[in-house]
Amino acid sequence: MAWNTLEISFVSLKRPLLIISVLSLFINISLTISHGIPAPSIHDEFGYLLTADTFASGRITNPTHPFKEHFESHHIFWEPTYQAKYPPAQGFFLALGQVFTGLPIVGVWLSFALGCCALFWMMRSIVDEKWALLVTLLVLTNPTLIEYWGNTYWGGAVAMLGGSLFFGALFRLLKDISLQNSIVYGLGLLILANSRPAEGLFVVVGTIPILLYIFFRDSNYKRVATYRNFIVPIASISLLLIAWILFYNYRLTGDMLRWYYLQSTYDPGFHSPTVTYSFRIIRFWTFFIGPILSISILGLVVGLFHRIQSDWPILFAIILSLLLVHLSAAMTPGWPHYIAPITCIIFSCVAYGLSRFDDFKIKGESLGKISSAIVALVLVLQIIGLVDRLLSEERYTWNKYRQDVISDLKKKEGKDLIFVHYFPSHNPHQDWVYNKADIDHAEVIWARDLGREKNSQLVEYYKDRNVWGVLPDVNPPKLQRLKTITTDLLSQ
Numbered sequence: 001m002a003w004n005t006l007e008i009s010f011v012s013l014k015r016p017l018l019i020i021s022v023l024s025l026f027i028n029i030s031l032t033i034s035h036g037i038p039a040p041s042i043h044d045e046f047g048y049l050l051t052a053d054t055f056a057s058g059r060i061t062n063p064t065h066p067f068k069e070h071f072e073s074h075h076i077f078w079e080p081t082y083q084a085k086y087p088p089a090q091g092f093f094l095a096l097g098q099v100f101t102g103l104p105i106v107g108v109w110l111s112f113a114l115g116c117c118a119l120f121w122m123m124r125s126i127v128d129e130k131w132a133l134l135v136t137l138l139v140l141t142n143p144t145l146i147e148y149w150g151n152t153y154w155g156g157a158v159a160m161l162g163g164s165l166f167f168g169a170l171f172r173l174l175k176d177i178s179l180q181n182s183i184v185y186g187l188g189l190l191i192l193a194n195s196r197p198a199e200g201l202f203v204v205v206g207t208i209p210i211l212l213y214i215f216f217r218d219s220n221y222k223r224v225a226t227y228r229n230f231i232v233p234i235a236s237i238s239l240l241l242i243a244w245i246l247f248y249n250y251r252l253t254g255d256m257l258r259w260y261y262l263q264s265t266y267d268p269g270f271h272s273p274t275v276t277y278s279f280r281i282i283r284f285w286t287f288f289i290g291p292i293l294s295i296s297i298l299g300l301v302v303g304l305f306h307r308i309q310s311d312w313p314i315l316f317a318i319i320l321s322l323l324l325v326h327l328s329a330a331m332t333p334g335w336p337h338y339i340a341p342i343t344c345i346i347f348s349c350v351a352y353g354l355s356r357f358d359d360f361k362i363k364g365e366s367l368g369k370i371s372s373a374i375v376a377l378v379l380v381l382q383i384i385g386l387v388d389r390l391l392s393e394e395r396y397t398w399n400k401y402r403q404d405v406i407s408d409l410k411k412k413e414g415k416d417l418i419f420v421h422y423f424p425s426h427n428p429h430q431d432w433v434y435n436k437a438d439i440d441h442a443e444v445i446w447a448r449d450l451g452r453e454k455n456s457q458l459v460e461y462y463k464d465r466n467v468w469g470v471l472p473d474v475n476p477p478k479l480q481r482l483k484t485i486t487t488d489l490l491s492q
Contacts, residue, residue, distance in 0.1 A: 051091025162191030186237030280334025
């Protein structure tokens with residue numbers, strides 16, 4: 001079925017959306033029951049959790065701490081306020097989980113479920129319900145994808161949600177300039193700007209020709225209804241978005257025109273692993289598609305060749321997506337969440353390509369069964385992979401040790417202050433010093449070991465706390481009670 005299929009009512013979408021939501025939550029909850037609540041390990045995760053804790057506390061940012069030198073961490077800035085440098089959308093979802101359940105990870109599950117529902121809805125503007133649902137199930141059962149975007153704190157699902165709403169509404173606006181589609185388009189724009197702003201801006205600017213086509217075709221620009229249902233809502237949401245960005249910049253940086261992401265952060269020796277352009281491309285390919293589903297490209301090429309006049313927006317979106325993939329592979333570390341806004345385009349290509357095999361015939365027999373067999377094979381392999389991960393034992397890593405320290409101290413009386421002493425050979429990617437939004441009232445405070453003199457000043461500031469020291473580079477990491485406020489961590 002071509003992309004310009006008649007609008008599908010939300011009533012008809014109820015059942016598949018319910019299936020997607022329930023299955024998504026079931027898989028994520030099962031992984032958590034099997035392996036426990038995920039412990040943050042990547043700098044980004046700690047940053048998003050700080051933002052979430054700030055929002056959950058009813059604040060946009062936090063005051064600078066007088067002993068900030070002890071608390072410096074990667075991707076956390078302290079001047080003029082204390083906050084993470086990352087966009088707020090992921091933190092917002094984590095905050096929802098924290099406020100309503102006490103568990104930020106629940107917000108991740110919510111964003112993943114909504115992202116998959118939006119993905120299905122977007123694909124329904126291109127293919128029929130069968131292929132949209134089957135490909136969404138492939139996303140839901142992909143072990144790597146669901147653990148990465150559904151069981152960690154550093155996102156991907158939120159940008160997938162924004163991109164799916166954006167493109168789903170855009171494709172529908174091509175056939176129906178309605179207030180509903182315009183509002184959904186604006187909502188997708190809002191989410192992209194607050195999750196992956198750079199990539200989102202690229203996508204939005206790249207699709208301006210389609211918007212202009214929608215506006216000017218058939219003299220629609222003369223119609224009052226077009227202004228009411230298209231121009232006014234999109235312009236209003238865009239103005240609100242700009243106002244919010246300026247306000248958020250001002251609250252975090254003190255300057256409306258200074259982007260929070262550019263705030264200087266503590267960064268001693270931090271660097272991303274050096275990988276080649278081709279490695280990054282392969283990483284994208286294996287994460288989203290893999291070798292078996294790549295056969296869908298054949299159906300995609302042939303299908304577009306025969307239907308280019310009606311399906312040109314799909315081709316346009318593909319070209320735009322390929323440009324974004326290239327830029328991401330060339331200019332970033334190449335993690336899949338960098339191109340999360342075009343997740344819906346990637347999987348729509350898979351769905352479209354597989355659906356086009358129905359048009360191929362050999363001796364009068366349709367090759368549609370090949371597509372079904374491919375989907376069945378991938379589903380079986382992915383379910384086996386999920387079961388294997390559910391039954392496998394979690395490897396003990398540095399972040400697990402850190403989480404165990406917190407859990408053990410919470411069982412003891414009183415509040416705690418922990419000094420962290422790194423050896424010269426310490427891996428800067430494994431930073432133990434991350435704190436809550438309200439440091440002074442946190443049950444456990446992490447502080448850098450800055451020597452006896454500075455440590456004693458901090459202990460005096462927190463004189464009602466138990467004082468500990470930890471050596472993260474000892475295997476296993478060693479936690480010890482400090483006897484006096486001037487005790488050197490290495491002397492015991």
